[in-house]
Amino acid sequence: MAQGSYFVPATAKWPIVGTVGMFIMMIGAANWVNNGPTGPWFFAAGSAIVILMCFGWFADVIRESQGGLYNSAVDASFRQGMIWFIFSEVMFFAAFFGALFYARVLSVPWLGGAGTGAMTNELLWPGFEAAWPTHGPAELGGAFQTIPGFGLPLLNTMILLTSGITLTLAHWALKRSQRGLLVFWLFATIGLGVVFLFIQGYEYVHAYRDLGLTLGSGIYGSTFFMLTGFHGIHVTLGAIMLLVIAIRCVRGHFTKKNHFGFEACAWYWHFVDVVWLALFIFVYVI
Amino acid sequence: MSHTTTADHDDHHGHHPTGIARWLFSTNHKEIGTLYLVFSLIMFFVGGAMALVIRAELFAPGLQLVNPEFFNQMTTMHALVMIFGAVMPAFVGLANWMVPLMIGAPDMALPRMNNWSFWIMPFAFTLLLATLFMPSGAPASGWTLYPPLSLQGGNSLAFVIFAIHLMGISSIMGAINIIATILNMRAPGMTLLRMPLFVWTWLITAFLLIAVMPVLAGAVTMLLTDRFFGTSFFNAAGGGDPVLYQHIFWFFGHPEVYIMILPAFGIVSEIIPTFSRKRLFGYTSMVYATAAIAFLSFIVWAHHMFTVGMPLGAMLFFMYATMIIAVPTGIKIFNWVATMWRGSMSFETPMLFALGFVVLFTIGGLSGIMLAIVPANFQYHDSYFVVAHFHYVLVTGAIYSIMAAVYYWLPKWTGYMYNEKLGKIHFWWSTVWVNVLFFPQHYLGLAGMPRRIPDYAVQFTEFNMISSVGGFMFGFGQLLFVYIIWQCARGGEKATAQVWEGARGLEWTVPSPAPLHTFDTPPLVDDSVAVHKDSLT
Amino acid sequence: MKRTNELIVGLAVMAAIIVFTWGIFAVGENMTPGVTPFSQDVYHLHNVVLGIVTVIGVLVFTAMFTSIVIHRKSKGYQAAKFTHSTKAEIIWTAIPVLILVVMAVPATRVLIDMESTGGAEMNVKVTGYQWLWQYEYIEEGISFFSALDRDSNRARQIGSGIDPRTVENYLLEVDNRLVLPTNTRIRFLLTADDVIHSWWVPALGWKRDAIPGMVNEAWTYIEEEGIYRGQCAELCGADHGFMPIVVEAVSPEAFEAWVAEQRGDLAVNDSEGAEDAVEVVEVADEEQEQVQPLAAAEFAELSQG
Numbered sequence A: 001m002a003q004g005s006y007f008v009p010a011t012a013k014w015p016i017v018g019t020v021g022m023f024i025m026m027i028g029a030a031n032w033v034n035n036g037p038t039g040p041w042f043f044a045a046g047s048a049i050v051i052l053m054c055f056g057w058f059a060d061v062i063r064e065s066q067g068g069l070y071n072s073a074v075d076a077s078f079r080q081g082m083i084w085f086i087f088s089e090v091m092f093f094a095a096f097f098g099a100l101f102y103a104r105v106l107s108v109p110w111l112g113g114a115g116t117g118a119m120t121n122e123l124l125w126p127g128f129e130a131a132w133p134t135h136g137p138a139e140l141g142g143a144f145q146t147i148p149g150f151g152l153p154l155l156n157t158m159i160l161l162t163s164g165i166t167l168t169l170a171h172w173a174l175k176r177s178q179r180g181l182l183v184f185w186l187f188a189t190i191g192l193g194v195v196f197l198f199i200q201g202y203e204y205v206h207a208y209r210d211l212g213l214t215l216g217s218g219i220y221g222s223t224f225f226m227l228t229g230f231h232g233i234h235v236t237l238g239a240i241m242l243l244v245i246a247i248r249c250v251r252g253h254f255t256k257k258n259h260f261g262f263e264a265c266a267w268y269w270h271f272v273d274v275v276w277l278a279l280f281i282f283v284y285v286i
Numbered sequence B: 001m002s003h004t005t006t007a008d009h010d011d012h013h014g015h016h017p018t019g020i021a022r023w024l025f026s027t028n029h030k031e032i033g034t035l036y037l038v039f040s041l042i043m044f045f046v047g048g049a050m051a052l053v054i055r056a057e058l059f060a061p062g063l064q065l066v067n068p069e070f071f072n073q074m075t076t077m078h079a080l081v082m083i084f085g086a087v088m089p090a091f092v093g094l095a096n097w098m099v100p101l102m103i104g105a106p107d108m109a110l111p112r113m114n115n116w117s118f119w120i121m122p123f124a125f126t127l128l129l130a131t132l133f134m135p136s137g138a139p140a141s142g143w144t145l146y147p148p149l150s151l152q153g154g155n156s157l158a159f160v161i162f163a164i165h166l167m168g169i170s171s172i173m174g175a176i177n178i179i180a181t182i183l184n185m186r187a188p189g190m191t192l193l194r195m196p197l198f199v200w201t202w203l204i205t206a207f208l209l210i211a212v213m214p215v216l217a218g219a220v221t222m223l224l225t226d227r228f229f230g231t232s233f234f235n236a237a238g239g240g241d242p243v244l245y246q247h248i249f250w251f252f253g254h255p256e257v258y259i260m261i262l263p264a265f266g267i268v269s270e271i272i273p274t275f276s277r278k279r280l281f282g283y284t285s286m287v288y289a290t291a292a293i294a295f296l297s298f299i300v301w302a303h304h305m306f307t308v309g310m311p312l313g314a315m316l317f318f319m320y321a322t323m324i325i326a327v328p329t330g331i332k333i334f335n336w337v338a339t340m341w342r343g344s345m346s347f348e349t350p351m352l353f354a355l356g357f358v359v360l361f362t363i364g365g366l367s368g369i370m371l372a373i374v375p376a377n378f379q380y381h382d383s384y385f386v387v388a389h390f391h392y393v394l395v396t397g398a399i400y401s402i403m404a405a406v407y408y409w410l411p412k413w414t415g416y417m418y419n420e421k422l423g424k425i426h427f428w429w430s431t432v433w434v435n436v437l438f439f440p441q442h443y444l445g446l447a448g449m450p451r452r453i454p455d456y457a458v459q460f461t462e463f464n465m466i467s468s469v470g471g472f473m474f475g476f477g478q479l480l481f482v483y484i485i486w487q488c489a490r491g492g493e494k495a496t497a498q499v500w501e502g503a504r505g506l507e508w509t510v511p512s513p514a515p516l517h518t519f520d521t522p523p524l525v526d527d528s529v530a531v532h533k534d535s536l537t
Numbered sequence C: 001m002k003r004t005n006e007l008i009v010g011l012a013v014m015a016a017i018i019v020f021t022w023g024i025f026a027v028g029e030n031m032t033p034g035v036t037p038f039s040q041d042v043y044h045l046h047n048v049v050l051g052i053v054t055v056i057g058v059l060v061f062t063a064m065f066t067s068i069v070i071h072r073k074s075k076g077y078q079a080a081k082f083t084h085s086t087k088a089e090i091i092w093t094a095i096p097v098l099i100l101v102v103m104a105v106p107a108t109r110v111l112i113d114m115e116s117t118g119g120a121e122m123n124v125k126v127t128g129y130q131w132l133w134q135y136e137y138i139e140e141g142i143s144f145f146s147a148l149d150r151d152s153n154r155a156r157q158i159g160s161g162i163d164p165r166t167v168e169n170y171l172l173e174v175d176n177r178l179v180l181p182t183n184t185r186i187r188f189l190l191t192a193d194d195v196i197h198s199w200w201v202p203a204l205g206w207k208r209d210a211i212p213g214m215v216n217e218a219w220t221y222i223e224e225e226g227i228y229r230g231q232c233a234e235l236c237g238a239d240h241g242f243m244p245i246v247v248e249a250v251s252p253e254a255f256e257a258w259v260a261e262q263r264g265d266l267a268v269n270d271s272e273g274a275e276d277a278v279e280v281v282e283v284a285d286e287e288q289e290q291v292q293p294l295a296a297a298e299f300a301e302l303s304q305g
Ligand code: HEA
Pocket: B144, B257, B258, B260, B261, B303, B304, B305, B322, B323, B325, B326, B327, B329, B330, B331, B333, B361, B362, B363, B364, B365, B366, B367, B368, B369, B371, B372, B373, B377, B380, B381, B382, B386, B389, B390, B393, B394, B397, B398, C053, C056, C060, C095, C096, C097, C099, C100
């Protein structure tokens, strides 16, 4: 292939497969939340198709990439794509952080009678005092305790920060073409991610079983589980992505110049890292 | 900037798949653009049919045709279908077709993902429209889906939310693709300040899309968990607040309305210079004005919620911020007028729609300014005055610009000239009736008729009747539009490459119809082909 | 070809002019000036702003149509070459800014007036339900529900066979009106029980949302006796269109009499002359319990038509 030509595949069959998969998945999910008996099955089937699509699609991309079909312009397009995708994820989390700030700065104080909420408190929720954490004036979900930030969550913060470092070390190794080190640091990163998820899972169980803290624990439970939950899902995704990358590294797919797949996953991982930092500060500490 | 030519890989040109596979598997920006446009046209009729149900019920006081619950479903679905199904895909379709042609790119930056973003749409709308046939009915809480009302919806709410997720995913991917294409695939010499304004407005629109579609996804996800998983984001008893939803929704919703108008500004900025045979006046200030509107759109959202009981300071801030938008928008209007000024104008159908846009959008914008005046908004809010406002900016704004664009580029797409006489009739017919349809709604709102009601007090009868007549006449007039497109696709007078005497820009340098693959070898762009000069002389 | 075009254009322009002028003059159903100082402020503000934007529109369209008429290719007009003019652009940035300031100043003044809620002489708590209103006079200890009037309700059913035009105040009449004294500073405390509603009486000059779990404040000072009608203005479900509001403004003396009558009627067990405020409030609570199921039953009956 001539250098400097932009690769446009003639046809693409995976997108439509992915669409059908997502469609089935969404039907399944919608049935599932409505307690429809077939929901989980549809959801699983749809997910399976989506996963199949991912493998097929990425296999095509990897084949083309290995075949030297991509020039620097294609590479730049991929980079743009990944950057903007991460930006969209940032905005997704922003919605939930926005909800957290709104509750803490505005709605809970109003319910407690601050500012324009004087009559709200007096007429509807007499006796409710604004505080954080709270499950609201109706004390939804019953008494609960929170997870202290400077215990496991701090450990988890350390773990994720460390994983950011190990990932950078892996990148350096890649840039110096030290494949052994690269693979080592990659697996170390994935391992740290898994430990993080494990601790997070343990915390959830602890919260539900011992602390009385659930999704139903008013606004605190809602924001806590939605933020940490979506973060957890992103860590899981990131870890899977890194695993695929690690396998590709073992197979020697990347060169020290040409390794966009690696970088994309690394950006994603760092993004997940930063979200956690914000989470740690605003959900656990302050 | 990259120098781009298409790889001459295995099954290029010759072996292009045919039949259904051609459309299902296509990675070609022109084919995908066509898919988007056809989908959008279908959705326009679906949403329009729902509007006609609304207008038929509102023809006379008393309930005649539908029960109130179904009426609310129609209102909700009409808006969702029109916004997410008709206007947005139409603009994405136009971007798909025209952006690569305008910047000299061989295709979109991420062709496979392009296919994906399109095909999600029909499936998302299948999910959405299917709720009409579910026992609990379609969503009936307005397109804004305010809780707690929306949470009273039955099982179908989950389908609606997931459908919105799918639309969001599609829009985000589409937007990423457009940004990557514009930033990355321009032909040599096509500097940012030589790009046609349509490309500029889409660049900024794509940014808005990526910034706010995820916020909508977050908002409806919270609805989902409040409804099905016991969270209390929007429940005061648990420390949340129903108004929180409105803040998040409108943080999406306001930029969303500019998502539906910025590309329109771009289209009009292409058409008016062409038919005035004069370069666009104030190109650079047009670009800055677009950016300013986009920036401001992030800090005005609460003007949709002046009646929820915000602190005084917040109301003042949102009022001032909203009013300021008149300045960059005014710059655009004045620049268009200045472009026409001392031009050599002719009035083919695209120009007629563009001129109709300028006048009628301005009327809609001016009523927007009235709405922004908080004390007066206490009276206008949730009345038909608002309905009149947003249909002026949406129907005679967004939809008119899309129609202008279709007439403008149809010869380029099909290779044939459309029937000019019918096009002109379409314009005049639409313009008369659309005003009969929406202008009286101003009076209704001022006289105190609330929106989203299936029945009304008798003093509102006359204007509602007029409006309904206008609605049906306008609606049926759109069948002519379909006929004209159909006729033009089948044949007719051959179109030249340049098509319009005054047209400038790369898209007019390729033959009509534009071959499947264009700019395999990037063209060299200098001031002579560029629509705009980047120097200020 | 030419002739037909001109014909179409002519007809279009004529139709537009007929609709616009007929709307403005013949029917005259513009915004109401209302009966409170605030509603009158809003009305004037509305007129000022409407005037300003109309003038802007006329100027812009005049410039545009002048160009359209003169600078035509069919008249052999040659296109000029200019593409920008910094001077012009500065002018049409600056002038709109000035116009906006002219509009923002009175708007700010009126808004600040409106938002000073202190000094209330009486408090009325308004609660929205699907689909009726509850009014509680906090000081007077009166509480009742207010739902769509029977006649309207019967006529509004699909296939009722009743022409709405024969029903007096179709959809704008209730069973129990909100009686308020004139020339009194009244504070409203608005909330809702189920979903968001919005309390809107155009003659008072504002609407405000009634939000479940939150209390919103607004106030009014009615200067003229009369009956003022409005409707719920936030989509609240199937019968959103059928929860009207009727305010009956009476003189303070008549209001006192009405209050006395209500107390006599409702608080049957109440000993005469119970001036003690605490007792009144207690009675109010009792009444609420008495009235609520009653009105609810009535409402259920109503909505079955
Ligand atoms: C394409 C879509 C679109 C566009 C472009 C706009 C543009 C504007 N809109 Fe509109 N709006 C909607 C779509 C849109 N809107 C929709 C859908 C809703 C209702 C949503 C719902 O509730 O369902 C809505 C509702 C809405 C409200 C809330 C009403 C309510 O519910 O109470 C407000 C309030 O401020 C508002 C204001 C404005 C303003 C100030 C502009 C400005 O951008 C307009 C600027 C333009 C001009 C001003 C004209 C040209 C300028 C000049 C000629 C210069 C000189 C002018 C002056 C100095 C004044 N809009």
